[in-house]
Amino acid sequence: MNHQRRTVLRGVGAAGAVGVAAAAGLLRPTEVYAAPRSVFDAKDAAGVMRGLGAGGAAESGQIVVKAPDIAENGAVVPVEVTSNIPGTESIAIIAEKNASPMVADFDLKGGAEGFVSTRIKLANTSPVRAVVRAGGKMHTAAKEVKVTIGGCGG
């Protein structure tokens, strides 16, 4: 049997399946590399990192996570992430100590810079982690935010 031929055929089959799904509108081409929605169901930071495909993400000094040292109101914590990594494709924000740590995943394209600013809820004092995908590689950085009144209990 010609094993090499088998491998080639399998490769073509897999690529073909994605192509067909994209053509049918079942899967928008831009979403092929996006994190699955199930990452929002993860109950710990490690689970979110796995879901993002960032289990082995390298700590990067080229990512700046700007957030207050102390948040008086955990319901509204401003977070700004700047990625100076060339070719930044997405920025995800994770509140590590929230019951559901995944906050948001921003895909950037069409000239969008490696920057996003928003306001998030923190249940407890927690590292706020950014995960950046650039050139297919995952990078990460975090900033600790001390919360005096939690933002998830209501």
Next chain:
Amino acid sequence: MAMKIRATMVGDSADVKVLMNHPMETGTRKDAKTGQTVPAHYISRIVATVGGKTVLEADTGPAISKNPYLAFKVKGAKSGDKVTVAWEDNKGEKESAEAAIG
């Protein structure tokens, strides 16, 4: 209150700031009067375009604060370009708005 978009040129980049109107309920909060759990109700997806090109596609969860604020920057945009922002929530409600870069 509808969605507000403010877009200005800073150097050769457009600086876009968006304020959305949404309760962003986590699904764990209890109503203070009735004691009933308030069902989850949050924006789950946001898409933004500048000059007809998609620049941002976000998947979001209930840990984004109530009345979500979002800012991003787009290189190569120019004054007068149209900016659109659309969101959809977990109940299938949708809203969109547009503005021109000032």
